[in-house]
Amino acid sequence: MGARREQTSRESRDLILAAAAELFAEKGYRQTTFADVAERSQISRGSIPWHFGSKEGLLLAVLEHSVEQLNDRMHEDSAGLDEMLDGAMGYLRLPISKLFVTLLVEALEPDSPIHDRYVAIQDALRERIRVWAEQRPLPEGVTADALSVAVMGALIGIHQQWRLSPDKIDLGEAFGALRVLLR
Incomplete structure (x- = not known):
């Protein structure tokens, strides 16, 4: 019985994370409410603070989950x-990558709950690139x-x-141009 409850809790948490990530990317962190997340995830509003403690806790969990996906890709x-x-x-x-663009503005605010985490993410990505660069002339x-x-x-x-401008920019x-410049 405990294993089933744990699985249901994990599934609920994943649904909440996915809904919150979509909403933060669409509306921004400050404009998204627990009610929005509950409606999108179809999980009760009371479950959100139970899983994440607060809206800030939810934001940090969404950011961590997104970083895990980025690391898997890199x-x-x-x-x-x-x-x-x-x-x-x-x-x-990936649609979730829009979240990083949306949250960048949030991270720039001096009182942002994700400022330090966003700095750490960028530091880690720059470090990965720096290690790559050190192996080349x-x-x-x-x-x-x-x-x-750069x-x-x-x-x-x-x-x-x-x-x-996805219709004007060929990713x-x-x-390809960046590849050529970096060679």
Whole structure:
């Protein structure tokens, strides 16, 4: 009986996370309510604080879940440029990646509950790129740290432009140009 209850609880948590991620991406964190999440997930409103404690707890859980998906896509063990960019592009094509664009504005606010976590996420992604860059000969005057900042900026910029104008931005072509520049 306990195993079934645990499975049901896990399923409810997953439904709430998925609904909250969609709503945060669509409406933003501040505009999304527990009632919105309950309606979208079809899970009782009271279950949300039971699972996550607070709206901030829900936001952090959504962010953590999204980071796990991104890490799965980025292939931790792959050091090749193509694998790294293919993983990033594959993730950006997922609907959940819109959440990172939406939450970036939220993370910029000084009192944001996700500011520090968002900084940590970007630090980790830049570190992954820096490690990749250190394994290659770099042009004179270009450090692996500086290149990782530039590549991260390009990835964020491409993603934002594509999300704003998907009919005008060819994601594959933009990533192809980035590949050429990084070789």
